[in-house]
Amino acid sequence: MGVTTQLKDVFVGDYYQTLDPVNSPEKTAVYQSGIVVRNPKLDEVANNGQGSSTISYWQDLDADEEPNASTDNPDQKGKVGKAQQGEMQARTLYLNKGYSVADLTSELANSEPMQHIRNRFGKYWERQWQRRLLSSARGVIASNIINNGGDMVIDAGATISASAFQDAAYTAGDTADQFSAMGVHSTIMNQMVKKDLIEYIKDSEGRIILATYLGRPIFMDDGLTFGKGQYLSLIFGTGAFGYGEGSPANPVELERDASGGNGGGIETLWERKTYILHPAGFSWKGGTSTNETPTYADYAKPENWARVFDRKQVPFAAVISGTETP
Template sequence: MADSQFSLADAIVPSLFAPYVQQLTTETDRFINSGIVTNDPSLGAQLLSPSDFITMPFTNDLEGEPESWTDTNDISVAGLTTGKQRAFKFRQVKAFGFTDISGLVSGANPQEVIATRFGNYWVRVNQKVLLQELAGIFANTDIATAKLFDDSANSFGARGFLATIAKMGDLQDQTFSKIAVHSATYAQMKAQQMIDVVQPGQAVGPFGNYNGMEIVVDDQVPLDDNVATSYIFGTGSVGFSVASPQNGVEVEREARKNGGRTNIINRRVMATHVLGTSVAKDFTPAGQTVTADELALGTTWESVVDPRNIRIAAYKSKIDSDFVPKKRAQSSSTSTSTTDSSKASTPAA
């Protein structure tokens, strides 16, 4: 958004702040920018309507064998078959706040920090939701049988990669265009000289290509001990949309709280959906909305079409421990926060 239309001086004017955050989210989301996730109007049109789910009808391809053409038999007429897939609506809210004293002590402008970083916060949430969905989808037995190649005893390599895309059958050379990997997998790929194009000193952008596929590197991609799951995507394999409801952004002033505190509250409704899958017919969330744990269950999902038409495949491979990032040792001390609102929990999904 151009400076003439928006500036940080009026960053928390709700009518400006909501679209600003949505635009910033889109601009910085590498899954959206890579073409893995695409804006889906059919999702967006239903986000603010009643119901906890989005329903997307589809028409199956034409099927059946041709008949012999004679003048003794009537021609049979086959009908079209249809189906529908269900997607979750994620109703999410996050509040960040700052005390009057925090600004005086730190010398920073807390309102400016919140305004400029709220978009990046939602990017991380978007990516987490997508990866939680993928974990559940590939935990579904039918989908995993068709679309997951588990080679976790062996290192990431050309053979395992080819075995993974072979899950698409005769569509394997027409479907995939992107591969999302953990940074540890990416480091191993570089060590094995598997990257098609790596510019010295600029390897982080772009990340290069592997077998003609653009590489997307994100540390939210699963890495369990030394076993990494890489996802191979077709363009437009995931639909996405986000909407700001009434009172989507509010600024709350609590004059007596902590000596004076200002809270910025952002509400939104979001959908991200792997096309070709559906929320299982018999799934009902335990609470008011689906949780992260429920998203990652195979029983939450089902395939509504031939699994080959799900344009994502998963590849599990072993990663050399030298490339696995080391975790920082936990300290017994705890840091303090300038506001209680920073303790607000991350949206469940």
């Protein structure tokens, strides 16, 4: 009778971390679209162990200040401007997940469920990563409606239209060309398909690998609702999110419980992540404790975000569609 080789027999933490997972944030179409940019400064913040940190930035020079007209009068002094700094709060996320397998399960299944878990962990984190991204985008749009008069949002009425997306992009004025990707609910995607607004990128075998609108990648997420019976379509610009990774003390760990399963034995594979996914132009106003990492719902709350950039500098826009029901 053969003996099942378990993960504990081959697990070496340092080696495990060098293996590429099936998927990771860096490999997603969201990341490749350019709306997420990894920032070494955010890596430093993610590693400071503070939970939340203040990030200073230089504001752009005020182009509304007219330059001086030169003269030959030595006593006439030109007016000078000054560079000003602003600041925002960025939130660090401390996350972990473990999956367990009973020894008996491996024996009865005559397979390697723990290896399957290892192979799929990357996909799990990718999905978590994208949920955080879209939740924070929902939060900043909701904050914009409440605090900035909705100057980043277009109400399209009952159904979506190409003109609504165009109008949303031009809420950014002459920086409207900054937008490079979109996120929509499946209902909105269906409406766009029916109106022939979608183009598809295919691989060499003709399989669809990416849906696009005007060359922009489109991602579906059925969490993109807004009130009852309404949908929120999001438009992102290049660098819409800053991304930073920290280094947990024990990024991966295999836990062995010999007494689990009534003595049959249980293995649990743990992965831990520390990272920042911060929307450009907004400051985090929520909790700062390292023991209270915000949930998806926290990220989507308008009271947890405040815009600190001028509208044109913020790479977000949105379209609300559908009919609100009481």
